[in-house]
Amino acid sequence: MIESQAVRDRGIPPVPPRAGPVNPRGALARMILVVAAGVVAAVVTHAVATLVVVLAIVVIIMLHEGGHFVMAKWAGMKVTEYFVGFGPRVWSFRRGETEYGVKAIPAGGYVKIIGMTNLEEVDPADEPRTYRQGTFWRRLSVVVAGSMVHFILALVLLWSVFALAGIPNPSKVSVGSLSQLHGAPSPARAAGLKPGDVFVSVNGHRVTSPDSLVKTIKSHAGDRLAVVVDRHGQPVHLSVTPVDGRSVKVGGQAVDTGSAPVGLLGVDLTSPTETVGPIASVGRAASGFGGTVIATFQGLGTVFSTHGLSSLGHQVVSAASGTTPSGSASSIQAQENRPVSIVGITRVASQAAHAGVGDFLGILVVFNVFIGIFNLVPLVPLDGGHVAIAIYERIRSRAGRPYRANAAKLAIPTYFVLAAIVLLGVSTLYLDLVRPIPNPFK
Numbered sequence: 001m002i003e004s005q006a007v008r009d010r011g012i013p014p015v016p017p018r019a020g021p022v023n024p025r026g027a028l029a030r031m032i033l034v035v036a037a038g039v040v041a042a043v044v045t046h047a048v049a050t051l052v053v054v055l056a057i058v059v060i061i062m063l064h065e066g067g068h069f070v071m072a073k074w075a076g077m078k079v080t081e082y083f084v085g086f087g088p089r090v091w092s093f094r095r096g097e098t099e100y101g102v103k104a105i106p107a108g109g110y111v112k113i114i115g116m117t118n119l120e121e122v123d124p125a126d127e128p129r130t131y132r133q134g135t136f137w138r139r140l141s142v143v144v145a146g147s148m149v150h151f152i153l154a155l156v157l158l159w160s161v162f163a164l165a166g167i168p169n170p171s172k173v174s175v176g177s178l179s180q181l182h183g184a185p186s187p188a189r190a191a192g193l194k195p196g197d198v199f200v201s202v203n204g205h206r207v208t209s210p211d212s213l214v215k216t217i218k219s220h221a222g223d224r225l226a227v228v229v230d231r232h233g234q235p236v237h238l239s240v241t242p243v244d245g246r247s248v249k250v251g252g253q254a255v256d257t258g259s260a261p262v263g264l265l266g267v268d269l270t271s272p273t274e275t276v277g278p279i280a281s282v283g284r285a286a287s288g289f290g291g292t293v294i295a296t297f298q299g300l301g302t303v304f305s306t307h308g309l310s311s312l313g314h315q316v317v318s319a320a321s322g323t324t325p326s327g328s329a330s331s332i333q334a335q336e337n338r339p340v341s342i343v344g345i346t347r348v349a350s351q352a353a354h355a356g357v358g359d360f361l362g363i364l365v366v367f368n369v370f371i372g373i374f375n376l377v378p379l380v381p382l383d384g385g386h387v388a389i390a391i392y393e394r395i396r397s398r399a400g401r402p403y404r405a406n407a408a409k410l411a412i413p414t415y416f417v418l419a420a421i422v423l424l425g426v427s428t429l430y431l432d433l434v435r436p437i438p439n440p441f442k
Contacts, residue, residue, distance in 0.1 A: 150372030
């Protein structure tokens with residue numbers, strides 16, 4: 001977010017300057033101690049995944065602001081501040097004309113570019129370097145740079161998923177883990193199956209899906225099966241006899257098999273993760289990016305529809321009154337598809353990190369695409385509001401007479417949009433704390 005998007009550049013009284021100088025070395029030392037304490041706490045409480053997610057979000061925020069910063073510098077505009085967070089300064093330093101630092105509330109970040117509106121008073125000597133004096137294309141490049149960074153990050157992350165982390169191949173079946181059976185020896189352990197083994201064939205029939213393999217195993221309780229698996233690229237021939245599920249317990253619980261015998265191997269099945277070549281991954285990443293963009297627009301349309309807002313309000317009222325949510329399919333779907341706050345994003349991303357690198361990167365892709373698109377909504381104080389203003393000013397301008405919109409007239413719409421964003425944020429935060437969405441990676 002460009003700092004002028006803050007309310008103080010909309011005709012609203014600015015925040016008073018901080019009183020007295022801050023010792024940068026002392027503030028830096030305190031900040032390092034706080035970060036170190038957070039790392040130690042994360043390790044002790046087994047919350048390293050959450051810490052990684054928080055750090056990833058902070059990096060994404062800084063890259064967003066870095067996009068505005070770099071483009072503003074390229075356009076010859078004067079940038080006076082580059083900060084992570086809002087509120088009181090925790091630590092900062094100055095290089096040239098720009099102050100860099102961290103503020104107390106890590107809920108975003110901003111870049112301060114002078115002269116974003118006609119209301120801001122600027123030293124006459126700096127007037128040529130203000131945002132408002134920039135050409136249309138320079139101003140447009142500055143305000144869209146943050147969202148462009150998100151889109152580039154999403155493409156890079158998607159490429160990393162396909163080329164480095166890999167994605168599950170649904171046409172192949174592998175051993176995820178060996179289950180503990182009670183009441184009979186585990187056929188999988190007895191046969192020598194190992195986690196990571198990829199099933200190639202059973203009794204000479206090629207394995208093409210988890211369903212086909214499960215069906216074969218269930219129908220051959222007590223029968224010896226000739227199994228071929230791929231283990232680290234080498235074929236391994238095994239002989240395995242599924243046990244009758246009626247006579248065993250899995251994880252301490254009886255298996256619901258009915259009266260007919262049902263074969264069990266004692267394995268958890270999964271699809272092996274496979275990578276795509278670096279060149280092919282470019283096309284896959286572009287295709288995945290397009291699909292994510294479409295899904296994001298559809299999601300935004302659903303959330304901000306009359307039905308979506310009504311559903312969100314109903315969930316908040318239900319949670320506040322302590323009413324147990326309905327177990328109907330529509331109620332469950334509404335809860336799973338609702339918007340989430342930064343707390344919800346952090347929780348889901350942490351769950352994804354536990355599930356695997358690919359899932360974690362996938363969540364970051366969705367996060368970047370959503371933030372990039374949402375920031376371009378043509379409403380102040382979002383970046384898209386500045387895009388709309390720049391286009392409007394370009395249309396109203398005449399040769400030799402540039403038109404500049406009166407920012408004072410935007411104060412009321414800005415208040416309204418900010419109030420709507422705060423209300424949505426508080427509602428989603430409350431639901432994420434009281435009724436978090438189920439873990440989608442289980």
